[in-house]
Amino acid sequence: MFELKNSEHESPLPSTATMEEKLRQFEHLTRFSQILNSTLDPDLVREKALEATCALLGCETASLLLVDFKTGELYWETALGEKGKELKKSVRLPINDRSIAGYVTMTGESLLLNDVESDPRHFKQDKKFRTRTMICIPLKAKNRVIGVLQALNKTAATPARKSQHAWADFDADDLRLFETLGHQVAIAVENSHLYAQLKKSFYDTVEALAEAIEKKDRYTGGHTKRVVYYSMCIAKYLDIPPDEIDRVKLAAILHDVGKIGIEDKILKKAAPLDSDEWPVMKQHPNLGYEIMQHVDGIKDVITAVRCHHERWDGTGYPFGLKENEIPLIASIISVADTYDAMVSTRPYRKGMPPKAAYEEILRNRGTQFSPIVVDAFIQAFQKEKMGKQF
């Protein structure tokens, strides 16, 4: 059996054992491809790419460097495995032939090195980590190199002792297999980046418009940005999934856009509103709803905008909803919005100190505000330094 597995003497017609090995690798590759593409979260894609590298090639660790197209440098994005956490993430490399990763990025060609330490291009990033063997492959998407993926220190199948690694050399089969995985990684990285960029453009554009709408009211400059920040701080301490966090953010950005429909003499008034003016001002959550009601994909966000002035005890507006009738996102924005209103200075009154506003929020737990949101706010206030951010 031993002779059959010797892939170094591979014949043009491969032996059955080699074919079985290849088949097993392809099965792995197919599974990794599914895992890699199952998410559009860039962090998760990168993590899965490194796990796949280690599992497929049987190596000690792996690392991923990506091109920063603004500076023309490579940066250490992620490293994994037993020794991976020791690699520093802040290191940046120029794209030239003076480092292994730089060379592979520049030429678009893979490198297989079984004596890394003797290579003049080897960049010793960490004294405690010894790189013995390496394959470095370029990641190509849309005809350009977007980064490199490195497999480091191939381990032998059977170590001498359980606690020790036995080292092996990478071969041409490893290289071919790794390059096939690399195609999948490049696509998954590129797709997740495209998705993240689109989301960023979306939120940034909407925030820019919301800020412009808000600036009609000269006394609340920066209010939108702050409510977004406070809402995200609070959301962090509630047990909600990432896509719900996204909706909190968008609702916080959009919460006051209805103010575009409020006449300037009320919106810009440099004194507290009187009893005729309040009912007009109170229309803004509904006006926000009306502006966006036909946007199909963000129904929960629009509902939250409409309900951000509801109160836990049912005395809020526009509907007088009570307790869990109020969407969680609206309850989050309600706390963030009220906190910002209290600490902000108006022409007719000075802003409260953060600690006093914090106490006031706590005093209204269960009357004005959702108890669980106030509990998250307490944690956010203590751990996120909310009072010192602006």
Add this chain to the structure above:
Amino acid sequence: MFELKNSEHESPLPSTATMEEKLRQFEHLTRFSQILNSTLDPDLVREKALEATCALLGCETASLLLVDFKTGELYWETALGEKGKELKKSVRLPINDRSIAGYVTMTGESLLLNDVESDPRHFKQDKKFRTRTMICIPLKAKNRVIGVLQALNKTAATPARKSQHAWADFDADDLRLFETLGHQVAIAVENSHLYAQLKKSFYDTVEALAEAIEKKDRYTGGHTKRVVYYSMCIAKYLDIPPDEIDRVKLAAILHDVGKIGIEDKILKKAAPLDSDEWPVMKQHPNLGYEIMQHVDGIKDVITAVRCHHERWDGTGYPFGLKENEIPLIASIISVADTYDAMVSTRPYRKGMPPKAAYEEILRNRGTQFSPIVVDAFIQAFQKEKMGKQF
């Protein structure tokens, strides 16, 4: 050699030929996975999925049905192959056990049928098309069935005559292979849908805000929507890639957002502006730029917004740019915007008939407007019925 390839008598330890065949299939599968995931365009993903099905399974045609989660029905999304174009796309199926696709969607289990016509669930969509054999697999993403993929009419490797198909049966290997492809297809379809939905939410939200900003000016209601429509009609007749089309759309949506910074007495004036008011009104392209200047991902769009009142002969504003100094996107919006202004009725004048406005655009080819954009406008006007849309 013939005996070796007989997969019907497959032993537990597969023969070398079977392994070779499997290896070849995995290589194809890996390549198809790359192709499928290389795009986030839903139409392209679906087309590639059907091509991959036909190539991998060696069948006459393939079809894809997706679940409409709003109505709880299946709809025929795409069909491909020699006979594929004959399948009707408008047919909708309920999700129940009375059709093959409905059954597979309902149960989440694949069906392999080598005598489709005798199956009571067979839905004969087209009299001219005969379905002989079929595998129908569910497409699963995030633990729900999002649709089904069907491979139809397996062809034998060697037809009796060149012009004819020889038919074969699907076997368990085909099913397993198809299910593996199905995982990749489901992921690629889901990712492309998520991307398309995010883009739609982005554009719809921004359009809603832009319309709200525009409505400050009561005489131009619907102007944004129309400029978007006209711009897209014109862009269709210019040789530009899909992502540039996206930028045209976003710039058209955003072209007048700077008007939020113009005081109401000028913006809402029910008469032509006087010589003091015009310079104020002319600030709106720059104000739009200022609002959005920090949005990183849409630089070209912001530049186009800033330049949509430049003129080809250099007499426009804010910069007096000339000819190809003006970005193409801005030149497109300029024609669309001017055309809409001419055909729209103002309190102090009636809108022109579309044909007269069309002649006026042509008269200004090479002075006010970019010649190539006017040429595209001519085609759009004649073929897209621009004048009759609103």
